[in-house]
Amino acid sequence: MKFQCAKCSHIFTERTAICEDWRIKEKSFGCPSCKIFLRDPRKQGVGSALGGMAINQAVALIFVFLVFGVIWKLEEFTGVSQIYFYVPLLIVAGWYIYKNPAKPLMAKPYSD
Numbered sequence: 001m002k003f004q005c006a007k008c009s010h011i012f013t014e015r016t017a018i019c020e021d022w023r024i025k026e027k028s029f030g031c032p033s034c035k036i037f038l039r040d041p042r043k044q045g046v047g048s049a050l051g052g053m054a055i056n057q058a059v060a061l062i063f064v065f066l067v068f069g070v071i072w073k074l075e076e077f078t079g080v081s082q083i084y085f086y087v088p089l090l091i092v093a094g095w096y097i098y099k100n101p102a103k104p105l106m107a108k109p110y111s112d
């Protein structure tokens, strides 16, 4: 899991985030670059980071169904076996995943 500081755009992980006092949430999650404490985007519930992720996943799911539907129809129209459509699709999907690793979650400072 990666995070991006909304103030300085530094990308950091849970392990490199600074923590002054784990009992106080305003002091337990900070940017290691500019040393300000941030809101943990995982703890903000629906409507922010998690809400955005759920919407992205729903869109991706609809897209996958659409692609499968198109391939199914293509076989019907062209008489070409579905396998010839799936192979390039898998290559493109694999390349996309390789080139676009999980985007970091934006962590905003408390003053916002």
Ligand SMILES: [Zn+2]
Residues within 6 Å of the ligand: 005, 006, 007, 008, 009, 010, 031, 032, 033, 034, 035, 036
């Ligand atoms: Zn920062």
